[in-house]
Amino acid sequence: MAAPRIHTEATAVVLLGSFNPRIFEPLWFSRHDLVPEQEAEAAEVQMIDREFCRVNFGWVDLVVTEERLQAESTSETVNDSQIRDLLVSIFRLLPHIPVNVGSIHHRWHLAIDTEAEWHGVGHALAPKEIWDGVLEEPGMFDFAMLGRRPDDLEGAIKVRIQPSRAVSPGIFMNVNDEFSLAAADGEVPLAVADVLDKLWLEAGSRAVGIRKELLARLIP
Amino acid sequence: MATAIARLTPSSGQDVATPRLTRWHRKADSPEVAEIGLSDSSVASPLGSHAYALAPDRYVGPKLLPEEEKVDESNQRSREKLIALQSWEGTVLDVEGDSFVARLIDVNGDHLDEEVSLAKEELCDFDLELLESGAIFYWTIGYRYQPGGARERVSRIRFRRLPAWTKRQLDEARERAVALERDLAW
Numbered sequence: 001m002a003a004p005r006i007h008t009e010a011t012a013v014v015l016l017g018s019f020n021p022r023i024f025e026p027l028w029f030s031r032h033d034l035v036p037e038q039e040a041e042a043a044e045v046q047m048i049d050r051e052f053c054r055v056n057f058g059w060v061d062l063v064v065t066e067e068r069l070q071a072e073s074t075s076e077t078v079n080d081s082q083i084r085d086l087l088v089s090i091f092r093l094l095p096h097i098p099v100n101v102g103s104i105h106h107r108w109h110l111a112i113d114t115e116a117e118w119h120g121v122g123h124a125l126a127p128k129e130i131w132d133g134v135l136e137e138p139g140m141f142d143f144a145m146l147g148r149r150p151d152d153l154e155g156a157i158k159v160r161i162q163p164s165r166a167v168s169p170g171i172f173m174n175v176n177d178e179f180s181l182a183a184a185d186g187e188v189p190l191a192v193a194d195v196l197d198k199l200w201l202e203a204g205s206r207a208v209g210i211r212k213e214l215l216a217r218l219i220p
Numbered sequence: 221m222a223t224a225i226a227r228l229t230p231s232s233g234q235d236v237a238t239p240r241l242t243r244w245h246r247k248a249d250s251p252e253v254a255e256i257g258l259s260d261s262s263v264a265s266p267l268g269s270h271a272y273a274l275a276p277d278r279y280v281g282p283k284l285l286p287e288e289e290k291v292d293e294s295n296q297r298s299r300e301k302l303i304a305l306q307s308w309e310g311t312v313l314d315v316e317g318d319s320f321v322a323r324l325i326d327v328n329g330d331h332l333d334e335e336v337s338l339a340k341e342e343l344c345d346f347d348l349e350l351l352e353s354g355a356i357f358y359w360t361i362g363y364r365y366q367p368g369g370a371r372e373r374v375s376r377i378r379f380r381r382l383p384a385w386t387k388r389q390l391d392e393a394r395e396r397a398v399a400l401e402r403d404l405a406w
Contacts, residue, residue, distance in 0.1 A: 085380055
């Protein structure tokens with residue numbers, strides 16, 4: 001049996017806190033040397049106002065609301081560390097933006113060789129016996145698992161698997177490295193730039209390790 | 221504790237890992253990825269049901285799950301895809317004439333570090349400005365797939381951009397250095 005093949009991959013970071021979407025206009029990024037002037041001028045701006053901002057620099061798609069910032073790689077991203085560099089730079093320039101929760105997502109659409117193997121993934125993750133007489137022809141369409149973080153940060157490692165819409169037969173897998181930045185009473189909250197910088201490579205290799213190990217078990 | 225947490229979490233809609241996690245989710249959105257680029261897949265047919273897989277038109281799941289229909293097709297760039305064959309992080313060691321020498325680290329750790337000479341013409345104009353000893357860059361070689369299925373081999377280099385140190389950051393670093401020197405016991 002052939003190992004599943006990566007059809008598409010992406011990395012995304014989601015931060016929850018309190019943001020001012022109006023700040024994130026392309027020229028702000030070039031003024032601080034975070035992107036070249038040419039890229040700032042060529043950026044696709046869907047909207048920038050008080051409540052919402054969406055800017056695509058080609059290699060990163062940035063969406064900011066008052067409560068949430070999301071940066072996702074695209075097909076033009078050379079290395080997902082570019083996402084880390086951008087976010088670390090933003091939060092070193094604007095260290096007082098309050099961020100309470102962060103998550104680093106590694107996402108894959110994976111092509112599977114045969115339908116039998118593909119069904120096997122669903123049967124292994126969500127056995128159908130318990131659904132006998134409850135649903136007709138039950139099938140797994142969404143599966144999520146949560147585990148404790150292996151480090152000192154508060155949060156969780158979450159894995160989600162669905163049938164892929166991008167490739168058939170195939171599955172979609174998202175490994176979410178979620179962490180809290182909130183401080184206990186009297187303590188200083190963690191700086192999101194420092195945590196992203198420190199956690200980035202570790203989260204990446206953890207996600208790849210989870211993907212490989214899980215696939216090896218699901219499709220031996 | 222971790223085992224108990226996992227058992228208590230039957231689906232993604234019930235993130236109840238710790239009291240603090242529960243509080244986050246009440247205060248704000250969940251830190252899941254909203255659909256912008258490579259999205260969660262809405263369901264064509266479920267796994268583990270041969271009947272549905274063989275007759276997917278019988279499955280009405282997506283109609284029942286409007287939240288799965290959030291894929292934004294307006295992002296044309298995301299319809300293309302780049303599958304990396306190999307990625308490196310490089311450090312510029314020397315710049316001479318039309319080329320530069322760099323040390324490459326395989327991002328996946330599959331190969332040993334190596335030193336290479338690269339032509340300046342590989343770089344975008346705006347990255348040429350950053351070319352100097354010590355500069356960090358990312359280099360990926362892979363296949364780029366067009367929406368129509370055409371495939372081309374691509375090599376992409378981008379230099380790392382970090383903002384200049386602010387006066388405050390420099391002052392803080394200076395203060396830390398002075399304190400460190402003061403505390404050193406010779």
